[in-house]
Amino acid sequence: MRIVISSFVAGLLFALGLGIAGMLNANKVIGFLDIGGDWDPSLGFVVVGAITVHSVLYRYIIRQRSPIFAPRFHIPTRRDVTPRLLMGSALFGIGWGLAGYCPGPSIVAVTSGTMPTIVFNGTMLLGMIMFQWLERLHVLRRGREDKC
């Protein structure tokens, strides 16, 4: 229960942060990514603010034996740069530049109930489900677990 409440609070904070930062305005995001015309670089400072705060706290947090409410930390350890990493990130960037939404902001923005946000979330989930389905098929064919 404490894990559920903590996650809920983190999600709530995350959404409010996105809203204050301007990340929920798809036109502002597009204006940040579109470096021609009237380029608006301000959203670049979102990651500056986020990394500044998280870097300080992250270094304190990982020195703890375990998280407060869970048995252990789940932190990615992979260091291999794979074609999948490159292709997936490239594809994600194209989608981001096309509509101005990345996964977090799109989920928060769906509460506005507008058609573009509903459509975007629908096809994003469809893309994720299809990808996971293809991946499972691939793993079954190869007969081995190739988890990322």
Added chain:
Amino acid sequence: MLISIGMALLGGAIIGMAASVLLYLVGRVCGISGIVGGLIAPTTSDKAWRMAFIAGLLLGGVILVWIAPASIQSPIDRSLAVVALAGFFVGTGTLMGGGCTSGHGVCGLTRFSIRSVIATLMFMATGALTASIIGWIHRSTP
């Protein structure tokens, strides 16, 4: 512009705070695509915290719609077909690439993860290229 930068810094700081809360209390990295991916995959057993996080995101959205509706805006010069295609690319791309703006861009860069540095450079580059090409087309057609 200065107000915009100040808001971006403040909002970013709150995002960094949110990521820290999730890591400190639950031990999880705050990557939205990974959280959603794990929620829809039939094999993951830890769905409760993922659902709670998404519920928090949605409540945040409801609060914003209520007190600051202007903060949420849909793209004005993108057709629904383009938006649909974009969503599909973002869904498949983030799972294939193992992360999005939050997982690679905020949490990964904080850890100096080489995978996240490369991923972030890649999606920033293709995102800027895509938006700039569309912007250029819009500006050059009367």
